[in-house]
Amino acid sequence: MKKALIVWGGWDGHEPKQVAEIFAGLLQDAAFEVEISDTLEAFADREKLLGLDLIVPVWTMGEISQKLVDNVSAAVQQGTGLAGCHGGMCDSFRTNVDWQFMTGGQWVAHPGNDGVNYKVEIHSGSSPLVDGIEDFSVSTEQYYLHYDPAVEILATTRFPVVDGPHAANKAVDMPVVWTKRWGLGRVYYNSLGHHADIVDLPQVKELMRRGLLWAAEGKTAATAGREGQASYEYTGMADSQL
Numbered sequence: 001m002k003k004a005l006i007v008w009g010g011w012d013g014h015e016p017k018q019v020a021e022i023f024a025g026l027l028q029d030a031a032f033e034v035e036i037s038d039t040l041e042a043f044a045d046r047e048k049l050l051g052l053d054l055i056v057p058v059w060t061m062g063e064i065s066q067k068l069v070d071n072v073s074a075a076v077q078q079g080t081g082l083a084g085c086h087g088g089m090c091d092s093f094r095t096n097v098d099w100q101f102m103t104g105g106q107w108v109a110h111p112g113n114d115g116v117n118y119k120v121e122i123h124s125g126s127s128p129l130v131d132g133i134e135d136f137s138v139s140t141e142q143y144y145l146h147y148d149p150a151v152e153i154l155a156t157t158r159f160p161v162v163d164g165p166h167a168a169n170k171a172v173d174m175p176v177v178w179t180k181r182w183g184l185g186r187v188y189y190n191s192l193g194h195h196a197d198i199v200d201l202p203q204v205k206e207l208m209r210r211g212l213l214w215a216a217e218g219k220t221a222a223t224a225g226r227e228g229q230a231s232y233e234y235t236g237m238a239d240s241q242l
Contacts, residue, residue: 001074002216003051006036007043008058014087016058018196023056034218043068049075051075053069054216058088063235069098076102077183079222085208086193087124090145104189105147110160114194116142120176129188129210130154143191144174144213146157149190151178153209177207179214186218 004027008020015036024034035042041047042064049071076082077117082103084090091107100106110116117139122130133212142157144166160167181185190209193199199208211220 001031001033002053002055003033004035004054004212004216005049005052005077006034006040006056006058007038007040008088009037009038010060010062010092013088014058014060014194015196016060016088019085019088019193019199020056020058022196022205023058023208023212026205026212027054027056030209030213040064040068041197043071043144044072046071050078052080053219054081054083054212056212057082057084057092057242058181059092060087061091062093064096064099066096066098067094069102073098073102073182076185079184080218081188081218082182082187083184083186083188083208083212083215085190085204086141086143086197088193090191091191099108101148102182104151104176104187105145107143107191108137108146109144110141110158111144111164111165111166112142114141115139116161118135118142118157118161120155120157120192121173123153126154127152129179129214130207130234131178133203133206138192138198138201138204140192140198141194142174143176145191147175147178148180151175153178177211179211184218184222186215186221188212188215 006020008016091104153175156173177190192204
C-alpha cells in the first residue's frame with residue numbers, strides 16, 4: 001500500500017483543511033494509506049519522509065525552517081513525489097527560495113483578484129496526464145507566476161484578461177499545470193484551487209487526481225530505472241546565506 005502525507009495550514013482563506021480532505025479522499029479511493037497533519041513539524045522526521053510515496057503540501061504564506069525544507073527536498077530527491085495546487089504549494093513560503101526551486105514556481109499576482117473569468121487551455125498530447133480533458137473556463141483567481149523554465153507545461157491561461165500595469169506588455173501564456181523532476185522525484189503543480197469548490201470542479205479534480213497518482217509513482221519508476229536520473233542531494237542554502 002502506498003503512503004501519502006498531507007500537511008495543511010497557513011492562511012485560512014484558501015480553505016486548506018477542506019482542500020486537504022478532498023485530496024485525502026482521492027488518495028484513499030486509490031487505496032493509499034493517508035496521514036493528514038496540520039503542523040509543519042510533520043516534515044521533521046527525514047527518515048519517515050524518505051519512506052513515503054507522496055507528500056502533498058496545502059500550506060499558504062507561512063514560515064518554515066530550512067531544516068524542514070531540506071528534509072522534504074531530500075525525500076523528493078530520492079523518489080518521494082510532491083504534488084499540490086494553488087497557493088498551497090507555490091505560495092507556501094515566500095522567503096524560502098529552495099522551496100520555490102523544488103516546486104517549480106512562485107505566485108506573484110492575481111490581477112482582478114477572485115472572480116475573474118478565464119479559459120484554461122489544455123496542451124493536448126503533451127502528457128497522458130491531460131489525455132481526454134478539454135479546455136474549460138473558470139471564474140476564480142488567475143495566477144501570475146514566476147516559474148522554472150525547466151517545467152513541462154501541460155495547461156496554460158492567457159494574460160491579460162483584466163486591466164492593470166501588466167497589460168502594457170504583450171499577451172503571454174502562463175502555466176496552469178506543470179510537472180518537473182527533482183532528483184529522482186516527480187513534482188506536479190496546478191495553480192487552480194483558490195477555494196475548495198474550485199478544486200472540486202470535475203476537470204480540476206480529475207487533473208489533481210492524475211497528478212497525485214503520477215507523482216506517487218516516482219519512486220517505483222526510479223527503482224525500475226525508467227527516470228534515467230542519478231541520485232544526488234541538493235542541500236539548499238549554506239548556513240552563511242540563512
